[in-house]
Amino acid sequence: MWRTWCTAFGWFAVLLCVCVGGVVWLAQPTPAQPASAALPFFDTGDFAGSGTCEACHNGLVDEAGTPVGIPDDWRATMMANSARDPLWQARVSVEVSRTLAISPTIEATCARCHTPMASAQAAVSGETVALLGDGFLNPDHPLHAAALDGVSCTLCHQIISDTFAAPGDGNFVIDTGTSPPDRLLYGPFDNVLADPMRQMVGFTPVLGEQMEDAALCGTCHNLTTTTVRADGTPTGHQFPEQRTYDEWEASAFGDGVGDDDQSCQACHMPPAEGSVPLASIPNDLPPRAPFHRHTFTGANVFMLRILRDHADTLGVPASVEQMNRAITESLGFLQSETAHLHVQTALVSDTLVLTVTVQNLTGHKFPSGYPSRRAWLHVVVSDTTGAPIFESGAPLPDGRIAGNDADQNAAQFEPHYTLITDTTQVQVYESIMQDADGNVTYTLLRAATYAKDNRLLPRGFDKANAPAEIGVYGAAQSDTDFVGGSDRVVYRLPGNGDALYQVRVALLYQTLAAPFADDVLATETPQSAAWRALYETADRQPVVIAEARGVAARYQTWLPLAVSP
Known part of the structure; x- marks a missing residue:
């Protein structure tokens, strides 16, 4: 009855009247949202829409007066928009079109993490798991609403700890054998008030320590794909497409040694200021701490801007104000929590030496x-x-990098450097995939290994003993200055006879490298055509993560430069 009532009234202001033990709780009206920003109400049998959670878990404020409503923080994230992501949709369609023989496997694999509720519910009922055509992304599909709700509330909070034996590849486990109101919804606190949630949404909230375990994130942020030929036959290779969880586990943050352990949640779900009640209804709940905000702050400012600018077209469930807040917080995160620059200069005779x-x-x-x-x-x-x-390394308006080999010829790539002496050399931290024949590829299912992986290593990472799945590839492997926590590169440049030079060094970040952008647009599908229209008008300029400015002067050796984020 509750869900029927809510669905009928959609996103309009909600008045809840729930009697429990003779007490009546009244919810305040939720802030009005544009039609495209409405969170959905649905019940698939094992999952409920995020709109079901909105009435009670919004309207929260921390001790600093900052709004920390859970649905409002979440709705502007990549997690909430994992299925709406137009680049992801285009990439899936291109991979399918290039390997039609295994299209069901491709779609099922991608659906598991990007449309997890629809995928899991279809598996329970024995339905085909598909994305394209008549699949989940089709508005007429009965699980379409669940698919577009992305990585939502009743997905993450139903994952049981049995999942964590080998996290990855979307191998999360949901207990689908229980019925309302006894379906368990896990959270980081015990002794929570259960009756309102049991009566209104059919779930029983309980303590689940796995909610603070990094392995919860690892269920989707470790991914292995099977390398195939154009006809879909396997090559015998397994490719580690991403290994964020394994990288973390091999770092000082996740090795279980010392006092510097820090989970994914600790960084990407920043704590609110002080204590916060877990819900606004009833209004007398005791505040709890630490209260981690559901911002899932990351680095994908590029896509957040596209989602904001095309919210109506893409059906984004967030207002412009909410998207702007997410973008601002992501920019702040990139510029304060990801990397620092340290630069020293020396002018010896007429040679300028920069150590970065x-x-x-x-x-x-x-x-x-x-x-x-x-x-x-x-x-x-x-x-x-x-x-x-x-x-x-000058960034160009079209998203390319001046002098970068890969941006001029997709069959090549820029090597890792220890010494740079020429304007055509650029230090690019990236992973470059290659197929079973050793050729550079940007088709994920053709990738067999990495030709280059010199992405900056986390502190505590031992590259000499790292497993192949998270190893270092290319010249960085033998670079003694490329170590856990940092890299050092020297620029040795001829001067022009001056006694003073101005120096600027910046670390830039880009979500979508130009060769990847070119590759997805090289195959025409309805999804890639839709992506082209968005990409051609997108701001492709990189984010400045860190910057150092100063001077190099004769008679002054190893002058450190001022650093500004």
Whole structure:
């Protein structure tokens, strides 16, 4: 009855009247949202829509006065929009079109993490798990609403700890054998008030320590794919498409040694200020701490901007204000929590020497996750008039990097450097995939291993003994200055006779490398065509993560530069 009532009234202001033990709780009206920003109400049998949670878990404020409503923080995240992500949809369609023989396997694999509720519910009922055509992304599919709700409340909070034996590949486990109101919904606190949730949404909230375990995130943030040929036949290779959880486990943050252990949740779900009640209904719940916000703050500012700018077209369940807040917090996260720059200069005779050290602050490789991401050093040296005399790694308006081999020829890639002496050399931190024949590829299912992986290692990472799945590939493997926590690269440049030079060094980050963008647009599908329209108008400029400015002067050796985020 509750869900029927809520569905009928949709996203309009909700008045809840629930009698438990003779007490009546009244909810305040939820803030009005545009039609495209409404959270859905549905009941698939084992999962409920995020709109069901909104009435009670919004309207929260921490001790600093910051709004920390759970649905409102979540709705503007990549987790909430995992199925709406137009690049992901285009990528799936392209992979399918290139390997039609195994299209059911491709769609089922991708659905498991991007449309997890629909995928899990279809598996329970014995239905086909599919995304394209008549699959989950079709508005007429009965599980379409559940699919578009992404990585939602009743998905994560139903995952049981039995999942964690070998986290990865979407192998989460949900107990689908229980019925309302006895379906368990796990949280980080015990002794919570259960009756309202049991009566209103058919779940019983209980303590689940797995909610604070990094392995919960590892269920989808470790992914292995099977390498296949164009006809769909396996090559015998298994490819570690992403290994964020394993990277974390091999770092000082996740090795279980010392006092510096820190889970995924600790970084990506920042704590609110002080204690916060878990719900706004009833309004006399005791505040709890630590209360971790559901912002799932990450690095994908590029896609968040696209989701904001095309919210109506893509059906994004967040307002412009909420998206802007998510973008601002993601930018702040990138510029304060990911990497630092340390630069020293020396002018010896007429040779300018810059020693650049990049420090990785994260608990995994940086950049991490899907292999389209890259970071690089942009170095500019100017004379006393401000005229540049050397530049490496200039970002171009179309998203390419000046001098980067891969951006000029997709069959090549820029090597890792210990010494840079020429403007055509760029230090790019990235992973480059290659197929079973050793050729560079941007088709995920053709990838067999990495030709290059010099992404910055987390502190405590031992590259000499790292498993192949998270190893270092290319020249960085033998670079003694490329170690757990940092990399050092030297720029040795001829001067022009001046006694003083201006120096600027910046670490830049990009979600979608140009060769990946080119590859997904090389195959025409309805989804790639839709993506093209969005990409061609998108802001492709990288994010400046860290920056150092200063001067290099004769008679002053190893001058550190001022660093600004």
